Amino acid sequence: MPPTSTRQRRQEFPEPSSIVAFPWLGGATLLPPLTGQPSCLILPPGHSAMRSFTKAQRQAIERDLRRLVEGEVLFDEISRVLYASSACIYEIPPLGVVLPRHAKDVVAVMRYAHERDIPVIPRGAASGVAGQAIGWGLVLDFTKHMNRLLKVHPRENFVQVQPGLVLERLNEALRPYGKFFPPDPSSGRFCTLGGMIATNAAGIHSLKYGTTKDYVLGLDVVLANGERVWLADEGDPLFQRLTGTHPQVASLVEGLRHL
Template sequence: MATTAATRVRASERDDIENALKRRVSGEVRFDPFSRVLYSTDASIYQMEPVGVVIPRNVEDVLAVIEVANETGVPVLPRAGGTSLAGQTVNHAIVTDFSKYLNQIIEVNKEEQWARVQPGIVLDDLNRQLLPYGLMYAPDPTTSSRACVGGGVGNNTCGAHSVIYGKTLDHIKELDVVLSDGTQTHFQPLEARELEAKLSGAGLESDIYRGVRRLAQENAAEIEARYPNIMRRVSGYKLDEFLTDSPF
């Protein structure tokens, strides 16, 4: 039988992970059997029991989860609305649910037509609160009454009107991100000088910039020959966006 994170984690090890998280996390730490079963499914046909569940209240909680995961060798899986149809939010991991507490609008700029939000805000709730400003977040999947912005970023959510109004990637201006080593970084469009600084830097963030650029450049001919030229494409990796430096 193939081993997984869940089958490798013995009861005593699970207890150690749970206790380490409870010492560092101000949000909810749920390792009981009921919670693990509850979070073992999403809207897909798949079922995978997590090692445990954390419901963070703030960024510090997220950093604590990453820290404990790196110490114990257990994966981390972010989750929001759980509306995924291909099992994206179930795994043998520490499932981190952003939908309960990290679900607020932080700032709205009506003049520049943007909003800064937390990843757990539901799409319909976001648009309901944007309505008085005359603004709308365009991606409109059929699950918009449950789906969250953070999951949409992960999936590049589109919806019935995306051919006209665009996909998620067409509406994200900047992202505050916690990387797998606990590094906090900010992704936004870069000028040429800023990009060169990222490419020549040290650490995981710079590794990501170099890795994506290398993949695109080494496979440029295949990408140009085989990537389909269609109006709405959300499957696979959009390496064709990185054939030039302009997406950075």
């Protein structure tokens, strides 16, 4: 069961686990320790802080990340071009791409990026039309490895999911139980649950069933400084920031959802 405290620190990271983070388009997120209120710095495209990196700097960052994570690290030009666009009209080539294999990879990337003031842009299906999945920093793609339905609790009426799980796959798994996840965006066949949390996805039946934030019970998150905490829906302002009501400032780790 998840911790009862809304901000309980996790000293151990049991597997399987899941993480996702959703900074704003091209934005750098800065978050102080949990002793104070969260804050974020939003940098629009073209801002002077959206610096370029030399070839030597990119190679050094790539080498560092390969030592830190077990997932794939992609810094080649083809990958950077592929991840420069999404369903929106913008194109912003990233510094590089990481495909995290587990929670520890995400913690390592967030901590590394925080120490060097490099933005992190977590990415799901990239189906958003406002540019949420692109940016000039490090892209974290959760769709390859962190895309599992961890547990189904039909009697208690909730599930535990990883952020890269596609909505349609979740509902297919729930059908034998006579359950479904109510928010139904038009991109439901391919959008990921992490992206749905970040944007508070809705759908044509939202007047009857509500939106995604109405079904999120708890989030296991990694903050921008690499700290991992549990958040629950108890009026916590940081929890509200992570469910699509504000620009995002952290990385989410395990989701509990009502059915």
